[in-house]
Amino acid sequence: MRRIDKEIKDPELIQKILKQAKVCRIALCIDGKPYIVPMNFGYHDKILYLHSATEGRKIDILRKNSNICFEVDIKTQLVTSGNPxxxxxxxxxxxGSGKAHFIDNIEGKMEALDIIMAKYSSKSENSFKYSRDALSSVLIIKVEIENITGKKSGY
Incomplete structure (x- = not known):
C-alpha cells in the first residue's frame, strides 16, 4: 500500500468492516477484459459467501478463471471544501483476493445461506428454512481469501 498511514493493520477492524458492509463488489477477468459486479454476501472464518443465480456472465467467467478480487466499504462520507x-x-x-469455488450440495448451500441471511437480518444462523426448490435455484460462490488489506481515510 502506497499510503502506509492509511493502512488498517488490525485484523479485528478488518473483520468488523466485513461484517458491517452491505455490498461486496467482486472483480473478475476473462480474456484480458475486467468485469465487476455488486453482490449480497456473508463472511465467516476467512471465507466470503456470495449469493448468485445459477447462470450468467459472472458464472461463465468464474468457470474459466476462478481468481477473484473483492472490495467492501463502510462509513463513506463526502468531504467538501471551498477549494474543489x-x-x-x-x-x-x-x-482482498482469493479463489472462487461453487457450492452446489444442499447442506453447503444451507450453511452459506444461513451466514448470508444472519448478516442481513436480526435472526441468528440456523434459524432459517429453505425449500428444496429455492436451494436448487441458487448457487453459492465460496471465496477462500488468500490476501486481504484494509484502508482508512479521514478516520
Whole structure:
C-alpha cells in the first residue's frame, strides 16, 4: 500500500468492516477484459459467501478463471471544501483476493445461506428454512481469501 498511514493493520477492524458492509463488489477477468459486479454476501472464518443465480456472465467467467478480487466499504462520507481540489471521501474499506469455488450440495448451500441471511437480518444462523426448490435455484460462490488489506481515510 502506497499510503502506509492509511493502512488498517488490525485484523479485528478488518473483520468488523466485513461484517458491517452491505455490498461486496467482486472483480473478475476473462480474456484480458475486467468485469465487476455488486453482490449480497456473508463472511465467516476467512471465507466470503456470495449469493448468485445459477447462470450468467459472472458464472461463465468464474468457470474459466476462478481468481477473484473483492472490495467492501463502510462509513463513506463526502468531504467538501471551498477549494474543489481539496474535496475527498472519508471511508473504511477492505480489499482482498482469493479463489472462487461453487457450492452446489444442499447442506453447503444451507450453511452459506444461513451466514448470508444472519448478516442481513436480526435472526441468528440456523434459524432459517429453505425449500428444496429455492436451494436448487441458487448457487453459492465460496471465496477462500488468500490476501486481504484494509484502508482508512479521514478516520
Amino acid at each position: 481540489c481539496k474535496w475527498g471521501m472519508r471511508y473504511l474499506s477492505v480489499i
